[in-house]
Amino acid sequence: MKHVEVNYSVACDVFMFLKNYLNIHGMPSPGRHFKELSMPIVFLPTSYNYASVYRDYVQASKDKYGNDVRIITESTFTNVWKALLPSLQFMSPKLDLCETCEMMKMDIQYITQHEKN
Structure with a gap:
């Protein structure tokens, strides 16, 4: 059985893949606790899994x-993902929105990204 050593190059490759993946498929968290110092969470739709x-x-x-x-x-x-990007999570079914709401949320994300540029 061939083993792959998880070195910096492999971890960086996984990290870059996940960053690109969240930019394409991710949706920003609908809310955050501002009293706590926390990183913003990005959710993947409920239809996705590890x-x-x-x-x-x-x-x-x-x-x-x-x-x-x-x-x-x-x-x-999965272990590299959880170690490097714990802020990328899956949306729970109770947070899942209808298709119209998801499209509106994605439009808002698109507009805010282009306003930053």
């Missing part, structure tokens, strides 16, 4: 490096 994001990571790695690339396991991917 396995589906990992599959996208595997496909992106194969597209980038070819089919001969050695890829970390799903559990290692």
Whole structure:
């Protein structure tokens, strides 16, 4: 069995993948506790899970490096994710919004991102 060592390069690759992933699929948290110093949480829709994001990571790695690339396991991917980007979480079903509300939320996110530039 071939093992992949998680070094700086691998961790950086996972981090960059997740940053790009949250920019594409993430939705900002609807609220924060401003009394506490906390980082803003970005949610992925309820239809996503660690396995589906990992599959996208595997496909992106194969597209980038070819089919001969050695890829970390799903559990290692999840551990690196939790260590480097704990603010990227999955939306719970009770926070999930209807499609219209999600589209409005994404429009707001898009506008605020372009106002910063």
